[in-house]
Every structure is written in C-alpha cells, then in structure tokens.
Amino acid sequence: MKKIKLCYVISSLSNQGPPNVLYNIIRYMDFNRFDVSIITMVPEQKISRIEEFKALPIKVVQMSPDKFLNPVSMFLTLRRKVKEIDPDILHTHCPRSMFLVPFLSKRYKKVETVHIYPGIQQKVMYGKIKGTIVIALSHFFTKRMDLPIACSESVAQSYWDEQHFKMLAIPNGCSLPIWKRDLKQKQELRKQLGLKSDLKYFIFVGRFSQEKNPDLIIRAFEEIHNKDIGIILLGDGALYSTLKMHENDNILIPGFKSNVYDYLIAADYYISASDVEGLANTLLESMTVGLPCVLSDIPSHREVIKKAESPIGYTFDNRNIEDLKTAIDKILKLDYESTSKYIQHLFQKHYTAQSMSEKYQDAYIKLLKS
CATH class of the missing domain: 3.40.50.2000 (Glycogen Phosphorylase B;)
Structure with a gap:
C-alpha cells in the first residue's frame, strides 16, 4: 500500500501551543500508512523542541535555520522545499504558512489547523490596524483551504456564528500521563x-x-x-x-x-x-x-x-x-x-492526544478519497 505523504508547514518547533499540538498528532501517527515531513520557516528559539521532533521517524527540513527571510525569499524557498518533498497533503499550523501555502500548486491538498478564532489575540500581538488586516487575511485564506480544521468545537462554532462557514472540529489532545495521585x-x-x-x-x-x-x-x-x-x-x-x-x-x-x-x-x-x-x-x-x-x-x-x-x-x-x-x-x-x-x-x-491524532489521520484519508 502506497503511503500518504504528509508535509506540515510551521514557523518553528518552539515549546508552545501549535508545535505541541503538532507533536502530539505525529507522535501517534500510523507510520505504516503515512510518510511525514515538517518544514520550519524561521530560526528556532531557545525553547525549541526540534530534537524531540527529529527523534520521531520523520523528516525535518529547516528553510532558514540561521536568519529570517523576507516574504518573497520565504515563499520561493518554501515552494522549492515542497517541490522536493512532493507531498499529497500540506498542513499549515501558523499564520506564516497559512498565508503562503495557498499560493502553491493545486496538486497538493491543503489543510489548516485553526488554533484560535481570529480576533482579540491578533490585535494584541500586532496592534489594532495591523491586527485587523491579519484577521481579514486569516479568514480569507482559511476559507480557501481544502480542509480547515478547528482545534475545538467552540472555534468551529465561532466560525459558523460569525462567518457562516462550516469546518471540521478536532479538539486538541494532550499526551501527558494520568497522574497516579501520589x-x-x-x-x-x-x-x-x-x-x-x-x-x-x-x-x-x-x-x-x-x-x-x-x-x-x-x-x-x-x-x-x-x-x-x-x-x-x-x-x-x-x-x-x-x-x-x-x-x-x-x-x-x-x-x-x-x-x-x-x-x-x-x-x-x-x-x-x-x-x-x-x-x-x-x-x-x-x-x-x-x-x-x-x-x-x-x-x-x-x-x-x-x-x-x-x-x-x-x-x-x-x-x-x-x-x-x-x-x-x-x-x-x-x-x-x-x-x-x-x-x-x-x-x-x-482529550487524549492519541484520540486527536487518530481523528486527524481519518480526516487526511477522507480528504484524499474525496
């Protein structure tokens, strides 16, 4: 059986929310069925988990490990790296990747995890004017993905209530063990x-x-x-x-x-x-x-x-x-x-990570069958 080639695109693998969600998706992946790659777009921070990712049976490609690229160079480098990997599915996990991946070839199915409903956080991070632009762009590109996936039922509901746009909800999961109350x-x-x-x-x-x-x-x-x-x-x-x-x-x-x-x-x-x-x-x-x-x-x-x-x-x-x-x-x-x-x-x-990962894997398979 031919493996499904998955390529995740994310800014970096720092010890923060989206990279941690990504790690939990991949950790429980059926590698007999999926061939997994990650492309990172910017240099890693001190709190990077990149070595933990590299310990998994996957390929990690750093577009620019030592410096930040300008938007044009970033897109051209991304396009080249994706072409080398030639995935069936591209899955974005950050604003940078979400804004660039839609411009890549239609031969790749495009998936996005929506980690938060665009709004307050963008205005706090980028300021009111720039934040408003980021919010508008986020909605624009999300609606053009082949499969946008909300990280919670409430994010999916917000998109329906505010944008009248329906998306699949796969709640985040955690891989920590249940504490034995010692x-x-x-x-x-x-x-x-x-x-x-x-x-x-x-x-x-x-x-x-x-x-x-x-x-x-x-x-x-x-x-x-x-x-x-x-x-x-x-x-x-x-x-x-x-x-x-x-x-x-x-x-x-x-x-x-x-x-x-x-x-x-x-x-x-x-x-x-x-x-x-x-x-x-x-x-x-x-x-x-x-x-x-x-x-x-x-x-x-x-x-x-x-x-x-x-x-x-x-x-x-x-x-x-x-x-x-x-x-x-x-x-x-x-x-x-x-x-x-x-x-x-x-x-x-x-909310287990294994359950979350299995739901993502099912979604990938259904996407390609459709």
Missing part, C-alpha cells in the same frame, strides 16, 4: 520547588500578556486575604517585570519553566482569566493531574466545563474581579478527591 511525590515536589506544604495552590500557565489577564488574578489574590491559599504564575512576556513586583510568600512568579508538569502535580487548582483561547493545552495538561478549574467565561472554557455531568470548576466574568473572587471561594468548597478523579476520567474520555 501524595508523597506531591509533597516532595513542593519541597524541591520551594512551595509551602500546607497551602492550597492555584496555578496559572501562559504568556504574561494583556489578553491573558494575569494582573487580574494577582489583584484577586491580593484582595482575598486568605492565608490558606496561594497562586503560582508560570510564563513570560511583556508584563513579567510589572507582575514580578507583586510577588510575596503567597503569590509566586517563577517566570518561564520547562518542568510545568512538576508544578501542576504540586498545585491544587488551575486558573485562567484569558479573553480568548482555542483550547488551551495547559488546561488539558491540568486535567491529567485532576486539578479543579477556575476559568474565564469564554467559549473554549465553557466547552470543557459543559462536558462534565457534575462540577469540575467554575467560570467567571473576567471583567469583574468580585466574580473571580466568588469563583475561587466556590471551588474551595468542592469535594476535592471525587472531583479530581472525575476530571481525570473526563480527560481520558475526550
């Missing part, structure tokens, strides 16, 4: 990470940027005055220096860390105040540990909460600090053990 390990990790043994810790993981609202979380914990709880904020970004000034015994801001899983095990609750998410990998990772969640009331967060038949957390209006404080208070009253076990069950039912 309380001795939890306490040992707390000691290693400099955490207190007797506090109930909430954990935030993400960029310290405007649309993530980490400042709102810090203000809430400053106002609650509950000495029995603490907050850990992991990440980096433009707001880091400002936020770091609020650090104290119960508000910890270690910055970016590569051992996020250790911190998740050491924590008790997950918290996010984001204005927008596609389907946050860190939320799914927290579910493998069984962390009840306090989440901003946005579509992707509601999507996860509504999967549950009993409470696994609470949503709040992230424009209302009192609503956030109420949600924190309510979650502390949940029966922790039963809620935690149910969250892990829910994860295994809906």
